[in-house]
Amino acid sequence: MRHVIALDVGGTGMKAALVGVDTATCGETSAGRPVLLHEARRPTGRDRGPDAVVETILGFAAELRDLGTARYGAPAAAAGVAVPGIVDERAGQAVYASNLGWRDVPLRALLSERLGGVPVALGHDVRCGGLAEGRIGAGRDADRFLFVPLGTGIAGAIGIGGRIEAGAHGSAGEIGHIVVRPGGLECGCGQRGCLETVASAAAVGRDWAAACGDPLAGAADAAKAVASGDERARAVWHRAVDALADGLVTALTLLDPQTLIIGGGLAEAGDTLFTPLREAVRRRVTFQRLPSIVPAALGDAAGCLGAGLLARDLLSTEVTA
Structure with a gap:
């Protein structure tokens, strides 16, 4: 069975998969x-x-390579890995990630060497998620979209004409570092008042834990408290939604997307998030065309699926060449 390795590296956990690439058998649904x-x-x-x-x-x-070899009689044909931070996809380098503490890691070369020389694609975790949402998820019918997962941090993937824009230096889409509250909390990037310090799932969890006095409370608990009518939770939620709307309107003013796809942990709150967010964005737009604001379709599998698609694309390129 021909297959590839897919890895999605997050700030606290990693998701991985073996992905079939033989479309004649089980390569895709x-x-x-x-x-x-x-x-x-x-x-x-x-x-x-x-x-x-x-x-x-x-x-x-390496464990996934060995597992694939044992199960399917041959090692993986390629690998794709998605990592956070600033990523130079062309050079195969993980340039910087504040939540992992690394700089200038030649991850593509290191992985290829560990895996016995197989081709490896390195991508940004959110851009990989955007690639998957654009091809097979909530953005598959949109020519221009912005995918924004709200997790430990916030970043964005800009989808244009079937591809994901990386930018000249690998940092396109870093919406989480738009300053929306000048002089606010310090961000890991060194600025103060960045969007992700106010509106990420981590920020909501932090603020709700402080408001309710439970240090173990998180964003999901805040969403439940909002739905139950807790005024303290509503205040925390309102601050986050307002900041998120400010950041999103800045992004849509620059990019003019047809669709805003919101994913990550906060999106799991459903209408508790989307109803006030749509209204907050609507109130802020003036000349801009209001995009559709929709939940992501692939959940937390998006990054891993995108890494698998990158690896499959490597094989398609080899065949074409």
Whole structure:
């Protein structure tokens, strides 16, 4: 069975899969979604430092290679890995990630070497998620879209004409570092008042934990409290939604997308998020065309699916060449 390795590296955990690439058998579903032959997760281990994180990634990929060889009689034909931060996809380098602490890691070369020389594609985690949402998810019918997952941080993937824009230096779409509250909380990037310090799932969880006095409370707990009518939760939620709307209107003013796709942990709140968010964005637009604001379709599998698509694209390129 011909297959590829897909890895999605997050701030706290990693998702991985073996993805079929033989479309004549089990390479994809009738809806075009790649079939995940095997799925696994493990902690990123960022508390042990950036070198340990890199070794964990390499070791996890090697385990998947061995598993694929044992199950299907041959090693993976390629691998795709999605990582956070600033990524130089052409050079195969993980340039910077504040939540993992690394700089200028030649991850593509390291992975290829560990996997015995197979081709490896390196991508940004959110752009990989956007690639998957654009091809097989909520953006498949949109020529221009912006995918914004609200998780530990906030970033964006800009979809234009079937591709995801990386930018000249690998940092296109970093909407989470638009300053929406000047002089606010310090961000890991060094600025103050960045969008992700106010409107990420981590920020909502932090603010709700402080408001309710439970240090273990998170964003999901805040959403439940909002739905139950808790005024403290509503105040926390309102601050986050207002900041998010400010950031999104800035983005849509620059990019003019047909569709805004919102994913990540906060999107799981459903109408508790989308009803006030749509209204907050509507109130802010003037000359801009109001886009559709929709939930992501692929959930937390988007990054891993996108990494698998990158790896499959490598094989398609080889065949074409």
